[in-house]
Amino acid sequence: MRVLIVNPPWPGKGFGTRSQNRIIKHRSDKFLQYPIYLAYSAAQLKKAGHEVFYIDSVIQDYDLARTISEAVKTEPEVIFMETTTPSIAADYDNLTRLRKATNAGVVVGGPHATYFHRAVLEECPAIDVVIRHEFDTKISAVVSNIRDLGTIPGITYRNGSDIVDNGDGEYAADLDPIPFPDRETVPWRWYLEAWYSRLPFMNLMTSRGCPYHCSFCLWPQSMYGHKQRFRSVENVIAEIRQLVDRYGVKELNIDDGTFTTNRKRVIEFCRRLREEKFDLMWTCNGRVDTLDDGMLCEMKKAGCKMIRLGVESGSQEVLDKIKKGLTLQQIEDGVRMVKKHGLQALGGFMFGFPYDSRKTVEETIRFAKKLSLDQVQFSIAMCYPGTSLYEYAKKNDLLLAKSFDEFDMTHGPVVKTVDMERAELEHILARAYREYYFRPSFAIQTLFNMADADEIRRVMRSAKSLVKTIRLHR
Numbered sequence: 001m002r003v004l005i006v007n008p009p010w011p012g013k014g015f016g017t018r019s020q021n022r023i024i025k026h027r028s029d030k031f032l033q034y035p036i037y038l039a040y041s042a043a044q045l046k047k048a049g050h051e052v053f054y055i056d057s058v059i060q061d062y063d064l065a066r067t068i069s070e071a072v073k074t075e076p077e078v079i080f081m082e083t084t085t086p087s088i089a090a091d092y093d094n095l096t097r098l099r100k101a102t103n104a105g106v107v108v109g110g111p112h113a114t115y116f117h118r119a120v121l122e123e124c125p126a127i128d129v130v131i132r133h134e135f136d137t138k139i140s141a142v143v144s145n146i147r148d149l150g151t152i153p154g155i156t157y158r159n160g161s162d163i164v165d166n167g168d169g170e171y172a173a174d175l176d177p178i179p180f181p182d183r184e185t186v187p188w189r190w191y192l193e194a195w196y197s198r199l200p201f202m203n204l205m206t207s208r209g210c211p212y213h214c215s216f217c218l219w220p221q222s223m224y225g226h227k228q229r230f231r232s233v234e235n236v237i238a239e240i241r242q243l244v245d246r247y248g249v250k251e252l253n254i255d256d257g258t259f260t261t262n263r264k265r266v267i268e269f270c271r272r273l274r275e276e277k278f279d280l281m282w283t284c285n286g287r288v289d290t291l292d293d294g295m296l297c298e299m300k301k302a303g304c305k306m307i308r309l310g311v312e313s314g315s316q317e318v319l320d321k322i323k324k325g326l327t328l329q330q331i332e333d334g335v336r337m338v339k340k341h342g343l344q345a346l347g348g349f350m351f352g353f354p355y356d357s358r359k360t361v362e363e364t365i366r367f368a369k370k371l372s373l374d375q376v377q378f379s380i381a382m383c384y385p386g387t388s389l390y391e392y393a394k395k396n397d398l399l400l401a402k403s404f405d406e407f408d409m410t411h412g413p414v415v416k417t418v419d420m421e422r423a424e425l426e427h428i429l430a431r432a433y434r435e436y437y438f439r440p441s442f443a444i445q446t447l448f449n450m451a452d453a454d455e456i457r458r459v460m461r462s463a464k465s466l467v468k469t470i471r472l473h474r
Helices: 036-047 064-074 088-102 111-115 117-123 139-144 218-224 233-247 263-276 293-301 316-321 328-340 358-371 388-395 404-408 428-437 440-448 453-473
Strands: 002-007 015-017 025-027 051-056 078-082 105-109 129-131 155-159 162-165 201-204 251-254 281-286 304-312 344-351 375-380
Touching (some): 002 064, 036 051, 051 064, 064 088, 078 088, 105 111, 105 139, 111 117, 111 129, 111 218, 117 129, 117 162, 129 139, 201 233, 263 293, 293 304, 293 328, 304 328, 304 358, 316 358, 328 358, 344 358, 344 428, 358 428, 375 428, 428 453
Parallel strands (some): 002 051, 002 078, 078 105, 105 129, 201 251, 251 281, 281 304
Antiparallel strands (some): 015 025, 129 155, 155 162
C-alpha cells in the first residue's frame, strides 16, 4: 500500500513540535528534533513491502493548502499522523481535510490519541484507527491488515458505526530485529538541535522506556513504558557504523529517556566507540544518581560532549512531590562531577507545578545559577493527559486551561499553583533565561570553555536561538 506519514501545519506562535518531544511546545526557531519514531515507522513499513512518503509541513513551510496539494500527489491509501495534546484541534481539522482530498484511510498515534483513544475516534470521524503507546512497532501490521483489524493488539478502531478496543497490546521486547530508522524517507538533513557543534549531526535511540516515575514525564507513562528495553551494544555500533560510512556523521544525540541507567552497558558502549575509532562527538540524557567518576571518565574518552540532566526544581519539597527521587545535594554533587571530567552539563527546569509557590520559583532560579550549568532549558510544567500529574490536577480541580490548545507552553501554566495567579508565570521563561544567561559570571565561564572553532560557532548559534526564545515568551 501507499502510505503517507505527515506532520501538517500547527497554527500558533513560533514552530510547533509534535514528534520526539517529551515536552510538546511551540519553539521560537526551526531547530526541531529529528522525529526518529516516524523514521522507524517508515523503515518498518518498507520492510513489510509498502511504499512510504513523508511530508513535514512545519519544516517545509507548507500551509494546509500546500500540504493537501503535496499529499494528493502521493496518491496515499493510508495516512499516518502523530498527534499531541496541544495540537489536537488542528490535527482534527488537518486530517479531516486530508481525508476528504485523498480518500485515504487515516491512522494516528501519539500520547494524546493513546490516552483518549475512544474519544479521538468519536470526536474526529476522519480517523479510522488509533495505535496506542509505541506506534512504530505496530504500524506495519495495521497497514497490512487495514481491512481486517480484529486480531491486531494495541489499537482502537472504527468498525462501521462501532468503536472496537483491542486492548493495550505489548511493547517490543527485543529491539535488535527492528530495522534502523529510514533517514532518507524522513530526511535527516532537515533537523538539528541548536546546541550541535559538528555536522553532519544525527539522533539515535539505544533504548526505550525509563525506569523512573517522575509524575510529569509523558513518554514512560503514555508511550514507551517504565521497563527500560535496551538494544545490544553491537546493534547500536552497527547503526553508528552505517551513519559514519553512509553519511559521514560527526556528532550524535543519544535521545534515550535515561542513557546512564546501566553502568556496565555505558562503559561497554564507550570502549566499543574507541575501538572503532569513529572520532564522534555525542550527547546523552542522564541522571545524577547514576553517574560516577569511572563512567564519566570513559564517556569523556569516548567523545561525550554533554550530559542533559533533569533538575526540574530548586525546592526539595517540589522534587519530592513530583517523585523525582533526587535530593538537591545529589544534584549539586552530580553536576560538579560532570564538569570535573570536562563534560558540559545541561540542566532542565520547570515552573508551574501545582506545588509551586512564589518562594519555590525563586528557589529554582537561584539553584540554577548556583549550579553553574553550561546550558539550561526552562519550561512550563505541562500536566499532559496520560501522566499522573494530570490525574492529580483533575482529581483536585486544579486545571486552569479551558482548551487543549493552551498546553503548548505559550499560554503560561495550565494548573493552579500554591499562591500565584496564572498571569504571574506568563512570562517566567523569558525572565529565567534572561537572569541565567545575562550574568557576567556565565559569560566568563562560557569564554573560558571556548576550546575550538566548533564551540565558538555553537555558542554564537545558541545565543541567537536564546534571543528568539526570550522574544517568544516575553
